Amino acid sequence: MRALAVATRPISEATSKISREDESGLCLQGFLLFSDPPKADISAVVASLVERGVRLKVISGDNRYVVRHLASSIGIDGSRILTGEEVGRMSNDALFSRAGKTDLFVEIDPNQKERIVAALRKAGHVVGYLGDGINDAPALHEADVGISVEGAADVAREAADVVLMRQDLAVLSKGVDDGRRTFTNTMKYISIATSANFGNMISMAAASLVLPFLPLLAKQILLNNLLSDLPAMAIATDEVDLTDLRHPQRWDISRIKKFMLWFGPLSSLFDLATFVVLLAVFSAGQDEFRSAWFVESLMTQLATMLVIRTPGPIWRSRPSPLLFGTAIAVGSAGVTIPYTPIGGLFDFVPIPLEILAALLGITLIYVTALETVKIFYFTTLSTQHHSLHRASRRRPGARTRRHSK
Structure with a gap:
């Protein structure tokens, strides 16, 4: 769960401007819990791709704990992690050496996604990249096969080679078999x-x-x-x-x-x-x-x-x-x-x-x-x-x- 604390205090109606200094003496009202659970069948999809010799890696801007928890819940090994800060300090040759051995790339900025995909391709891997946001466009373009979804941002769809018309990742396994x-x-x-x-x-x-x-x-x-x-x-x-x-x-x-x-x-x-x-x-x-x-x-x-x-x-x-x-x-x-x-x-x-x-x-x-x-x-x-x-x-x-x- 992603947890947010909610706290309040009364403010005079005459107050025209509220600043950070006003956030004091608050009364805790409770917590808001947010959950974005993976699809029910995603673990089976991951297992089917691994069975076909496809290695899955996660590149995310979220923090390492959230990404590691998500990865472990769907059957992806989360023991080998690189953070955006570490990637930023690496040369391209160093990233080339580490990318293939890493499963989770966390706290990553958009430019680093493209670097990671380029490093994987340079290491001899055929890379498919799945993304749906504007920030994913460079990585989608760099990948051997860019994959997006129908509801993705226009830029992501334009950069992708394949657009999934259904919200069902099982089609990826079928695509691998057909290919x-x-x-x-x-x-x-x-x-x-x-x-x-x-x-x-x-x-x-x-x-x-x-x-x-x-x-x-x-x-x-x-x-x-x-x-x-x-x-x-x-x-x-x-x-x-x-x-x-x-x-x-x-x-x-x-x-x-x-x-x-x-x-x-x-x-x-x-x-x-x-x-x-x-x-x-x-x-x-x-x-x-x-x-x-x-x-x-x-x-x-x-x-x-x-x-x-x-x-x-x-x-x-x-x-x-x-x-x-x-x-x-x-x-x-x-x-x-x-x-x-x-x-x-x-x-x-x-x-x-x-x-x-x-x-x-x-x-x-x-x-x-x-x-x-x-x-x-x-x-x-x-x-x-x-x-x-x-x-x-x-x-x-x-x-x-x-x-x-």
Whole structure:
């Protein structure tokens, strides 16, 4: 409770001016108690954000006792505190060092809010700032994601990136999940596309060196790309593993490169195996070769989408109905096209059943190899990540520096 004492004394009606000196000889009438309790569900919201790896910090102009009591009542650790006076004495480098380790910033003036947000961003954190007053505008603008509410001051709403239309902070947890789901599916698409294209580039280059004819015609390549793009677009609707929702993620181009270098050559290896089977075993002609490789290339691309869309075993993570249905439809269409009049428009010929059976066997072996390599890849990646994390913790003063914009 915030308590105010109320005291009175009679004043003559002839008194025209009342000064501080008149506040003497008062009679205590009682106390006014003010309480601004947190929302009933805020503790659950805080717990849900912490569960998702989001660290919560409070920046307030109120005194340390009020802020600490509020923080403890909603599940925020209040043991690490910095006051506005301490922040004012700190250089930017000192604040950069302390900000990430502090949970409560108390007795803070408006200018210091912006400094704190800038220090957190400089320390490598992605910062969301929630505020609704005029004094919050600089901090809202400085944050990676400024969040305000519908009833906030106009300046705060203008400075914010996101305005909550309902007085319900649970939407923040949903926003975190939606953002991570979108990011994860975007990374799936980029990883699959780069590895598939890299593998196809190697295969096409290798085939061009040894074959007396083009391995695929331009219109056949375009048809392959068109068909494979349909399930690729459905990746946006794909299910996301719980582990991807529970931990923050960042863009990492080096991880994309590693992914491409691991899985692209694997695809090329099976393409080359297909070439050997078609030429050495079945003595396929030019049109048969192109028709068979078109089917094999399309089937392996679809298999790649379904297998490496999840770091875990494929049977434990179901794809979205749209992705799975589109992949099945496109795969069926790809196998059927050489036997239809449409296939003739693309210079395809019917594929003998024994070659089609061989292509199916190659695809099944490819799926098995892809699943094995995937598990080994993600296990290696996880081991390297933990090793780097332990090494950085052992080095005195080690930290990651990222400059704010």
